[in-house]
Amino acid sequence: MNSDTVYLDYAAATPVDERVMAAMLPFFGDKFYNPSSPYAPAVEVRHHYEAAKQRIAECIGAKGSDIIMTAGATESINLMFAGVTGHVVTTAIEHIAVLAAARLHEHSLVAVDSTGRVAAADVRAAIREDTVLVSISLANNEIGTIQPLRNISEVIQEVKRERHATGNQTPLYFHSDASQGAGLCDINVARLGVDALTLNAAKLYGPKQVGLLWIDSHVRLNPLIVGGGQERGLRSGTEQVAGTVGFALALELAVGGRKSEVVRLGELRDMMQSRLTHNFPDAVISGNQRHRLANYLSISFPNIDAERIVFLLEAKGVFVATGSACAANKGTRSHVLIALGLDPSVADGSLRITLGRGTDKLGCERALEYIVGAVLSERTRMDR
Amino acid sequence: MNSDTVYLDYAAATPVDERVMAAMLPFFGDKFYNPSSPYAPAVEVRHHYEAAKQRIAECIGAKGSDIIMTAGATESINLMFAGVTGHVVTTAIEHIAVLAAARLHEHSLVAVDSTGRVAAADVRAAIREDTVLVSISLANNEIGTIQPLRNISEVIQEVKRERHATGNQTPLYFHSDASQGAGLCDINVARLGVDALTLNAAKLYGPKQVGLLWIDSHVRLNPLIVGGGQERGLRSGTEQVAGTVGFALALELAVGGRKSEVVRLGELRDMMQSRLTHNFPDAVISGNQRHRLANYLSISFPNIDAERIVFLLEAKGVFVATGSACAANKGTRSHVLIALGLDPSVADGSLRITLGRGTDKLGCERALEYIVGAVLSERTRMDR
Numbered sequence: 001m002n003s004d005t006v007y008l009d010y011a012a013a014t015p016v017d018e019r020v021m022a023a024m025l026p027f028f029g030d031k032f033y034n035p036s037s038p039y040a041p042a043v044e045v046r047h048h049y050e051a052a053k054q055r056i057a058e059c060i061g062a063k064g065s066d067i068i069m070t071a072g073a074t075e076s077i078n079l080m081f082a083g084v085t086g087h088v089v090t091t092a093i094e095h096i097a098v099l100a101a102a103r104l105h106e107h108s109l110v111a112v113d114s115t116g117r118v119a120a121a122d123v124r125a126a127i128r129e130d131t132v133l134v135s136i137s138l139a140n141n142e143i144g145t146i147q148p149l150r151n152i153s154e155v156i157q158e159v160k161r162e163r164h165a166t167g168n169q170t171p172l173y174f175h176s177d178a179s180q181g182a183g184l185c186d187i188n189v190a191r192l193g194v195d196a197l198t199l200n201a202a203k204l205y206g207p208k209q210v211g212l213l214w215i216d217s218h219v220r221l222n223p224l225i226v227g228g229g230q231e232r233g234l235r236s237g238t239e240q241v242a243g244t245v246g247f248a249l250a251l252e253l254a255v256g257g258r259k260s261e262v263v264r265l266g267e268l269r270d271m272m273q274s275r276l277t278h279n280f281p282d283a284v285i286s287g288n289q290r291h292r293l294a295n296y297l298s299i300s301f302p303n304i305d306a307e308r309i310v311f312l313l314e315a316k317g318v319f320v321a322t323g324s325a326c327a328a329n330k331g332t333r334s335h336v337l338i339a340l341g342l343d344p345s346v347a348d349g350s351l352r353i354t355l356g357r358g359t360d361k362l363g364c365e366r367a368l369e370y371i372v373g374a375v376l377s378e379r380t381r382m383d384r
Numbered sequence: 385m386n387s388d389t390v391y392l393d394y395a396a397a398t399p400v401d402e403r404v405m406a407a408m409l410p411f412f413g414d415k416f417y418n419p420s421s422p423y424a425p426a427v428e429v430r431h432h433y434e435a436a437k438q439r440i441a442e443c444i445g446a447k448g449s450d451i452i453m454t455a456g457a458t459e460s461i462n463l464m465f466a467g468v469t470g471h472v473v474t475t476a477i478e479h480i481a482v483l484a485a486a487r488l489h490e491h492s493l494v495a496v497d498s499t500g501r502v503a504a505a506d507v508r509a510a511i512r513e514d515t516v517l518v519s520i521s522l523a524n525n526e527i528g529t530i531q532p533l534r535n536i537s538e539v540i541q542e543v544k545r546e547r548h549a550t551g552n553q554t555p556l557y558f559h560s561d562a563s564q565g566a567g568l569c570d571i572n573v574a575r576l577g578v579d580a581l582t583l584n585a586a587k588l589y590g591p592k593q594v595g596l597l598w599i600d601s602h603v604r605l606n607p608l609i610v611g612g613g614q615e616r617g618l619r620s621g622t623e624q625v626a627g628t629v630g631f632a633l634a635l636e637l638a639v640g641g642r643k644s645e646v647v648r649l650g651e652l653r654d655m656m657q658s659r660l661t662h663n664f665p666d667a668v669i670s671g672n673q674r675h676r677l678a679n680y681l682s683i684s685f686p687n688i689d690a691e692r693i694v695f696l697l698e699a700k701g702v703f704v705a706t707g708s709a710c711a712a713n714k715g716t717r718s719h720v721l722i723a724l725g726l727d728p729s730v731a732d733g734s735l736r737i738t739l740g741r742g743t744d745k746l747g748c749e750r751a752l753e754y755i756v757g758a759v760l761s762e763r764t765r766m767d768r
Contacts, residue, residue, distance in 0.1 A: 005425075012426075013418035013622070021412055028405055028591065034397035037705060038691070039698040041389075042396075071455030071593060074611040074621035097611030097620060104610070202622060207412065209455060209593070209624040224608065226488070227458040227481030236481060237458035238397070238586060240593040307422070314423040321421060 005317035006363040010295060010356030011141060011180060012321055017205040017253060017357075020246045024207065027242035035239050036228070049241045052248040059251045060197060060214060061188040068213045068231045069244050073179040073200035075224070076213035077101050077135075079235065080175045080196055083221025086132035091118045092339040095141050098177055099335075102135070114341050115288035116145030124155040127172070131159075134174050138192070139181030142336040142352055143287035144296025146185060149176055153193025173219055179203050179211075181293045183254035184262050195219050199251070201243065205357060206250030210243035265355045266294035268364050272353065273297050279372050284346050286337060295355040300342065304349035304378050312374040318367045321352040389701035390747040394679060394740030395525060395564060396705055401589040401637060401741075404630045408591065411626035419623050420612070433625045436632035443635045444581060444598060445572040452597045452615045453628050457563040457584035459608070460597035461485050461519075463619065464559050464580055467605025470516035475502045476723040479525050482561055483719075486519070498725050499672035500529030508539040511556070515543075518558050522576070523565030526720040526736055527671035528680025530569060533560055537577025557603055563587050563595075565677045567638035568646050579603050583635070585627065589741060590634030594627035649739045650678035652748050656737065657681050663756050668730055670721060679739040684726065688733035688762050696758040702751045705736040 033042035035049050054064035070076045074097040081088065081101035090102050092109045093116055102109075108126040112118045123134060134156060139146045156174045163170065178187055179200035189197055196219055201210040215221060227236030276299055277283050286298040301309070306322040313320055322334075337347035351371070355364075400408075417426035419433050438448035454460045458481040465472065465485035474486050476493045477500055486493075492510040496502050507518060518540060523530045540558045547554065562571055563584035573581055580603055585594040599605060611620030660683055661667050670682040685693070690706040697704055706718075721731035735755075739748075 009418075009421060009423075012421050013416055015414075015416040016412040028400040030399075032397055032399040034393075037393060037396050037703070038694055039703045041703070071459070071624075072621045075455070075609050077611070078609045095611075096613075100610035100620070207626075208622055209627065225459050225462045226484035227461070227479075229480075236484070237456045238592055240455075242591075243593065310422055319421070319423045319425070
């Protein structure tokens with residue numbers, strides 16, 4: 001990144017950490033062998049691959065053999081959903097990949113409160129006799145609200161006990177897409193209480209198109225991609241060794257630096273939030289103020305076109321998003337902000353500001369100056 | 385690769401070309417932006433991505449907008465097969481990914497002759513009223529036999545004309561997995577006469593887990609991976625910009641160097657073949673001697689355990705395969721060699737020797753010396 005620019009869209013993409021890149025490079029070159037080949041240097045590549053999966057597993061408190069490497073969170077989510085047959089439950093504010101995958105099943109969308117939190121009781125009420133999957137993101141990708149996965153896990157355990165008592169043998173799996181927030185939340189699968197977890201290296205200063213689906217040993221899925229039988233037969237294709245080695249280091253760095261980064265980014269974010277709400281008392285902050293990713297600031301300026309603000313900021317070298325990158329690209333209104341109950345005139349004036357490892361106080365100050373200027377200039381233009 | 389080693393398994397994996405790596409690097413670093421983000425540097429990344437797809441398209445005589453990027457040939461094949469509903473036709477010697485994908489449909493496997501060639505008339509005979517897909521590899525991944533795609537395309541056109549005349553509106557698509565041999569054969573889609581083509585960067589000195597499915601504009605598929613709607617809605621997920629840029633250059637280099645490389649590798653391969661058959665008159669060469677990839681030598685030493693030869697060669701720093709890497713890893717007998725009619729005692733003594741860009745005369749001479757020595761030593765051991 002250019003030092004004259006201020007990047008505040010870490011939720012959309014992160015640069016690959018230099019240490020991660022260095023760890024990956026040998027596997028594009030000298031260690032390029034197919035991990036399924038029989039000779040020693042290929043077997044060594046296989047060992048590097050398995051070791052990387054084991055390191056990833058340790059970061060989430062799991063076994064390496066339960067990790068299925070994929071080409072990103074979208075594929076992981078698709079594998080989880082396509083892997084089961086039956087009714088599925090998710091929330092109205094999930095990432096579009098989850099919503100699209102859910103639509104391939106009979107599905108129920110649980111509503112969220114005005115802060116984006118889902119209530120465990122509402123999830124419980126949506127679970128039917130034939131529900132096989134509950135999928136709820138760890139943290140929302142537009143507003144950063146963190147979901148009470150542990151509470152939801154408890155109601156799911158209740159349902160499982162009831163099913164056991166009544167002889168209903170339908171499996172019930174709890175999956176969480178933890179792509180967003182994995183670097184800023186505890187992602188120990190036992191503490192989260194999930195049966196399956198999606199992670200994405202691209203959000204963690206690792207390579208793009210590298211993701212994983214962890215599934216607990218008891219989870220039974222049908223494969224999405226068949227062939228050579230790699231990844232326990234659930235995801236065929238020659239293994240992504242470079243990406244997996246990179247993912248392992250990226251995840252270790254994220255987990256290791258999590259606590260200090262939560263404090264650092266939380267302070268910077270709070271400073272930005274308080275300065276902007278001070279300047280614009282009618283600005284609306286979205287997301288749960290207690291349970292929110294430390295790097296997220298979703299702020300709406302009523303009656304302003306956020307796309308114009310993004311455009312004005314871009315000219316100053318400040319890069320922020322309106323809603324999620326996917327939705328933004330299609331010019332559609334954020335389904336998340338609408339689900340929170342925001343008026344369209346407010347939702348359309350929403351910026352998603354997400355901080356990351358390269359964010360510092362100076363950059364935040366500069367961004368603030370330009371954001372305030374851009375909003376004022378838009379208001380002046382519209383008042384004319 | 386170590387200069388003391390001779391790698392002769394280019395069909396299993398290729399190192400990434402240094403120029404390709406250099407082209408990819410910026411997209412892990414400075415140009416890491418999400419191509420769906422709205423600000424200028426992200427839009428620039430989008431342009432690089434689209435330009436790379438256009439360059440890939442030009443290598444195969446197609447339009448960039450008809451290229452769907454995937455995480456490799458296995459996914460491309462799965463997308464092609466999962467994308468259609470109905471009876472499918474393929475051959476008995478396809479890559480295991482094609483066979484596995486075909487098994488999810490009603491399917492017919494066309495037999496091949498003893499050289500691994502499929503006859504267009506046999507394909508014609510296998511096509512039913514409800515056949516939607518014929519999938520035949522450009523070249524076989526174990527023996528290198530090149531299929532008469534053009535002739536097959538002609539009989540498929542006949543069927544299409546008949547269907548049109550009789551009012552049968554079932555679509556009929558001709559797909560080819562050209563992963564193996566793309567660098568050594570003409571891959572112009574019009575000249576091949578295909579409606580869909582799978583390519584794999586990992587076989588072309590490009591990155592692993594980067595592939596594509598080209599589909600002609602008239603082909604209608606259902607998506608395999610749903611979500612943000614990238615790749616014309618057929619393959620969601622944040623785009624693999626680095627890999628696509630790398631694939632474009634890798635393909636250009638392969639296409640540009642094809643003719644000279646076919647001559648160079650063909651001469652080296654022929655030298656190895658003639659020396660080995662001279663030393664071992666009972667050795668059996670598999671694959672079509674006229675229509676065969678220039679870098680392929682599949683040779684069987686009757687009553688020898690090829691896995692022991694691989695092991696002995698490995699100790700000398702010579703790396704070759706028995707059959708395909710996938711099959712080898714599972715200790716199963718090659719379905720390809722059996723389909724050719726090889727006796728198991730012959731098939732089990734088969735080496736797959738595949739040459740590539742790093743192969744030179746000196747290396748071939750050295751490999752020959754060790755292969756001859758290994759086979760002789762095994763024979764002596766067994767005669768004792």
